[in-house]
Amino acid sequence: MADDVKWDLEADVVVLGSGGAALTAAISAHDFGAKDVVILERSGMVGGTTAMSGGMLWIPGNHHQIEAGISDSDDDIVAYLDSLAPGQLDPDTLGAFMERGPEMIRYLADKTPVRLHAYADFPDYQPYMPGAKPDGGRSLDNDAYSFERLGKWATRVNPTKMAYPMRGSLMEAVSGSLDEATLAEREKGDYRGLGQALVGALFEAVLERGIPVEFEKRARKLVKDGDRVTGVVAEDANGRDFRVRARRGVVIATGGFEWNETLVKAFLRGPLTGPVSVPENEGDGLLMAIDAGAQLGNMQNAWWQQSVLEMKPQHRNAKPNYLLGSDERARPGAILVNRAGKRFVNEAANYNAMGKAVVAFDAGTHTYANLPYWLIIDQRYKDKYPTFTSPPGSPIPSYMMQAETLEELAAKAGIDAEGLTATVARFNELVRKGHDDDFNRGDNTYDNFYMWGDPAFEAPFRTLGLIDQGPFYAVKMESGALGTAGGPRINEDAQVLDWNGNAIPGLYAAGNATCAVLGEAYGGAGGTLGPGLTFGYIAGCHLGTHLPNH
Ligand SMILES: Cc1cc2nc3c(=O)[nH]c(=O)nc-3n(C[C@H](O)[C@H](O)[C@H](O)COP(=O)(O)OP(=O)(O)OC[C@H]3O[C@@H](n4cnc5c(N)ncnc54)[C@H](O)[C@@H]3O)c2cc1C
Structure with missing residues (x-):
């Protein structure tokens, strides 16, 4: 051929x-x-x-x-x-x-x-x-x-x-x-x-x-001569074939399949709603490899990352832009809650490990227990730290909700109000005590690393801080990924x-x-x-x- x-x-x-x-x-x-x-x-x-x-x-x-x-x-x-x-x-x-x-x-x-x-x-x-x-x-x-x-x-x-x-x-x-x-x-x-x-x-x-x-x-299709891959057919900007012979071989390095909804649904262990990679990563390499008879592995996993929809189309096409959300949640005075208003994870944990908690399935309610989920902060936090693209003290960005009380914030976001107020009260109690008995946040050097923790404090207060000065703010978070x-x-x-x-x-x-x-x-x-x-x-x-x- x-x-x-x-x-x-x-x-x-x-x-x-x-x-x-x-x-x-x-x-x-x-x-x-x-x-x-x-x-x-x-x-x-x-x-x-x-x-x-x-x-x-x-x-x-x-x-x-x-x-x-x-x-x-x-x-x-x-x-x-x-x-x-x-x-x-x-x-x-x-x-x-x-x-x-x-x-x-x-x-x-x-x-x-x-x-x-x-x-x-x-x-x-x-x-x-x-x-x-x-x-x-x-x-x-x-x-x-x-x-x-x-x-x-x-x-x-x-x-x-x-x-x-x-x-x-x-x-x-x-x-x-x-x-x-x-x-x-x-x-x-x-x-x-x-x-x-x-x-x-x-x-x-x-x-x-x-x-x-x-x-x-x-690149769209590998060319084979018998068992051997001898080239590739690519599609140019005008949709025409561009055939390249590879005398020694082809290297597939086309990134993951995170922007291909069909492949995401077919393979990943849970929903991926906010990829932060280039939108060209639609799994073309995977499809070509499947076609060539490749053995597949690790298909259920992504490099999980918490992200936020910024609404703005990405620079080169009409796909949405998702912002990275790793540092905000780990700073003192921030927590993550699910729709029951409950914390479900050590908010300072690394993004890839946390992603697996985000897609946890609750057999009792037959839902993803932690989707959707929200970042909750207060005015002290907002005045002091950057939140995604929003510098300290700046006007409220499009992706952020504000309310005078936690109850109002819960109603706006669609979170259980009783759950949220109880969770914030419990969290503040743990902060005052100086230990997160629920998720051990702040117990290790990663949680307290100065890149996300506040170096002005000693551990564990580099990551643990009170949420008690209204108004309060919520940001809906996505189950994102750096790639698959x-x-x-x-x-x-x-x-x-x-x-x-x-x-x-x-x-x-x-x-x-x-x-x-x-x-x-x-x-x-x-x-x-x-x-x-x-x-x-x-x-x-x-x-x-x-x-x-x-
Ligand atoms: C903000 C941010 C920070 C990160 N920080 C780190 C970090 O510090 N360290 C780390 O290890 N990881 C980090 N990651 C993750 C890391 O960037 C990616 O995992 C890594 O870049 C993937 O590299 P890659 O070469 O496999 O793919 P990519 O760098 O995504 O490159 C894939 C390329 O293939 C092209 N392509 C797709 N389909 C085709 C096709 N059919 N034909 C031809 N070309 C195609 C794409 O356009 C793209 O240029 C970060 C990610 C983000 C978004």
């Missing part, structure tokens, strides 16, 4: 998507021996969700961590991940992540403009589990990167979605350590941190190598497996387009990009060093 195809373009390696996993795959395939590599990107911009993100990478045992004097051990890493994803870890892919993750970080440092540093005190997300690093070390942050280096291509990077000032690294932004003069200098040189820095630097590496990015090419976490299962070489466990020749995958290699474990800040870039790198190395039929 492949012999009949009239190709529009030919390359050794074709990478689908241009997020972190894809860019890393393209660069490493080139560096390890592939003659020509091409990237097909559905949108008109580079970077996908990665460019919008915090850009952190969770890679235990990386050289920046070791140089910062924070040791690690295989036993600890395995114990920690196994405690977060019991029975889900495949020893081969886990081993590849542990060995080649640090190798990938070294490669990026040596061969590309990517500059990372250990965010030394950023705690692992479940610091109370065995093998965790409660005082951090495994999460990597990006140095600020000057977009001047990209020249005319700077405008082609997808914008950020992070609420932090962008001129420094995340560490600099959160600690406010940059003085005015440095900030002005950074502004002048168009320095950007976080996911912008990561994608900017990876994109520079792509440009340096002369790897073309074919924009507005939506299921897809084609891959092996230690990032090759896609069929249902018999055999590699499908010529087909590779990385990032959120795959069955997450660490199952539902989200080890710490960078829990999706760490494995995503690692397996992008592994796919690139394998494609660079292996000719077809090897």
Whole structure:
């Protein structure tokens, strides 16, 4: 069949998507021996969700961590991940992540403009589990990167979605350590941190190598010759076919399926109503992999994130825009309640773990017990802290309800009033006592981390605070996600497996387009990009060093 195809373009390696996993795959395939590599990107911009993100990478045992004097051990890493994803870890892919993750970080440092540093005190997300690093070390942050280096291509990077000032690294932004003069200098040189820095630097590496990015090419169908994947058919902006031959192989790195309602309903363990990723992530890679006979895994899981509908259409199409809601709920003086007015979770817990509480099913009422749910704050909070896009003390944004009393607020929002007043009274009692007996909020370093907790207080009051100064406010929250976490299962070489466990020749995958290699474990800040870039790198190395039929 492949012999009949009239190709529009030919390359050794074709990478689908241009997020972190894809860019890393393209660069490493080139560096390890592939003659020509091409990237097909559905949108008109580079970077996908990665460019919008915090850009952190969770890679235990990386050289920046070791140089910062924070040791690690295989036993600890395995114990920690196994405690977060019991029975889900495949020893081969886990081993590849542990060995080649640090190798990938070294490669990026040596061969590309990517500059990372250990965010030394950023705690692992479940610091109370065995093998965790409660005082951090495994999460990597990006140095600020000057977009001047990209020249005319700077405008082609997808914008950020992070609420932090962008001129420094995340560490600099959160600690406010940059003085005015440095900030002005950074502004002048168009320095950007976080996911912008990561994608900017990876994109520079792509440009340096002369790897073309074919924009507005939506990959739709894999071409096979017998068992082997030999190319891909994409759809261009005019709906015409664009056929690209892949002499060595195709890497699916098209992100998750969170914006595809049919796939979300078919696979996820509960409702996903507010994805915060790029709207192009509609699961095209998953559909192509299914068509090619791929084995699927981890389909029920997403990288859960609490979000808020901002109502505004997203920049490139008419899809709604959902704001990230991780920090607001963890600050002192905020709680989350369900329609019964009850708290249901430690509000300072990490977003991925919390997402599983959000989609809990109540067999008694036969409903999702915690959907919908609301953030509740008071005037003291509103005057002091930012709430999503709304700075302290600013007018009430469209997504926020206000009322003089908790009873009125409950009536406006559709929450049980008795439940809400009783819950707030109970919460205030626990705050006064100094311990959250109901959900243990504030018991660990993650809950009290200064990025969301208020560093002006000591633990547990960095996250625990009274709600007692009206007017009161409610914000309806969505069951959101950074992306989905299921897809084609891959092996230690990032090759896609069929249902018999055999590699499908010529087909590779990385990032959120795959069955997450660490199952539902989200080890710490960078829990999706760490494995995503690692397996992008592994796919690139394998494609660079292996000719077809090897
Ligand atoms: C605000 C925010 C902060 C975050 N912070 C972090 C963090 O600090 N660390 C972390 O680990 N995770 C973070 N995440 C999550 C992280 O950004 C994503 O999990 C990660 O970027 C996914 O990378 P990816 O390469 O798999 O996909 P993406 O970066 O989403 O890229 C997928 C690309 O594929 C393209 N595409 C889709 N379909 C097709 C098609 N058919 N053909 C061609 N191209 C296609 C898309 O347009 C997109 O460019 C954050 C997310 C958000 C929104």
